[in-house]
Amino acid sequence: MSVIATRPARIQDVAEAAGVSVSTVSNVFNRPDRVKPETAARVRMIVADLDYVPHTGAAGLRSGRASTLGLVLPDVANSFYSRIARGAAEAAYEHGFSLTLCDSGDDPEREQRYLSMLVEQRAVGVVVVPLTADPGRLAQLRRRGIPLVLADRSSQAEDGCSVSVDDVAGGLLAVRHLLSGDARDVLVVNGRLDIRQCADRYQGARQAVRARRGSRLRQITVEQMTVASGADIARALAEVPDAVFCANDFLAVGLCRGFAERGVRVPEDVRVVGYGDLDAASFAAIPLTTIRQPVEDLGRAAVDMLLDEVEARGEHVHESRVFTPHLRHRATA
Numbered sequence: 001m002s003v004i005a006t007r008p009a010r011i012q013d014v015a016e017a018a019g020v021s022v023s024t025v026s027n028v029f030n031r032p033d034r035v036k037p038e039t040a041a042r043v044r045m046i047v048a049d050l051d052y053v054p055h056t057g058a059a060g061l062r063s064g065r066a067s068t069l070g071l072v073l074p075d076v077a078n079s080f081y082s083r084i085a086r087g088a089a090e091a092a093y094e095h096g097f098s099l100t101l102c103d104s105g106d107d108p109e110r111e112q113r114y115l116s117m118l119v120e121q122r123a124v125g126v127v128v129v130p131l132t133a134d135p136g137r138l139a140q141l142r143r144r145g146i147p148l149v150l151a152d153r154s155s156q157a158e159d160g161c162s163v164s165v166d167d168v169a170g171g172l173l174a175v176r177h178l179l180s181g182d183a184r185d186v187l188v189v190n191g192r193l194d195i196r197q198c199a200d201r202y203q204g205a206r207q208a209v210r211a212r213r214g215s216r217l218r219q220i221t222v223e224q225m226t227v228a229s230g231a232d233i234a235r236a237l238a239e240v241p242d243a244v245f246c247a248n249d250f251l252a253v254g255l256c257r258g259f260a261e262r263g264v265r266v267p268e269d270v271r272v273v274g275y276g277d278l279d280a281a282s283f284a285a286i287p288l289t290t291i292r293q294p295v296e297d298l299g300r301a302a303v304d305m306l307l308d309e310v311e312a313r314g315e316h317v318h319e320s321r322v323f324t325p326h327l328r329h330r331a332t333a
Contacts, residue, residue, distance in 0.1 A: 024039065080248075125309065186217050205245055234261075301321055
């Protein structure tokens, strides 16, 4: 027998599909000795087909026992994601919750396993920061049957809560600033375009160039958005542009380093703008002009939305909250 879930499965769905009572399903998980083996086998088959995970977090919250939230990040060593974690941890603490941090490595299978583990460990809900934007993957996350908020990723409100930054506006702001002087030839050094933020930042850059007659835009994409990748790009460029917009600060710091090795001066010969306003931006040899994102606010808002969904239950209304980035002017542009 095969059952396909079109929404998060409930214990009632499992009971109906298996032809047993809700209490029998509960006993399969909590008191298996009270259930006939053939009945338990049928229930477990339905559980697998429905992708159902028993969630006791909400009940624990009502009784005052549950006190843990989950945060799933693609790379905890990346300072951008660690700042999201800082904001989330502060908000969780203020609400009386602890935060369990999980590093998914942007691996869908690992991501799903962490979600199952968090449910089994009675987490009240989960904030997930996905790197790529595969719709099937995001839909699968939503079907886990646990309150979930996407952070650093926008989604339709009917699909669930999300919190993000307007990266189109950020790209527009960066390149508009580069074009405000004499620059006309702008290079974008970007990550993979299947990463939504990278695609949005490039879209904003294109909007800025279209609005400035006589300017042109080129793009180079890299697999890894690191300092080393930025330096390699600067060393390899046959033609140095008037200005460069990098999709994150690590690329921009590396680019400035590579230009310095070639004797290309920043900002005299080429202007550079990064994205993120991470610690690397202010500590660079030449302090980096960059687009500031309210990163800690992403973590805070995600936790606030998650707890509202858990506590308000039927009164909760999903929303998609978008923060506005700002230019942080320093020495490189």
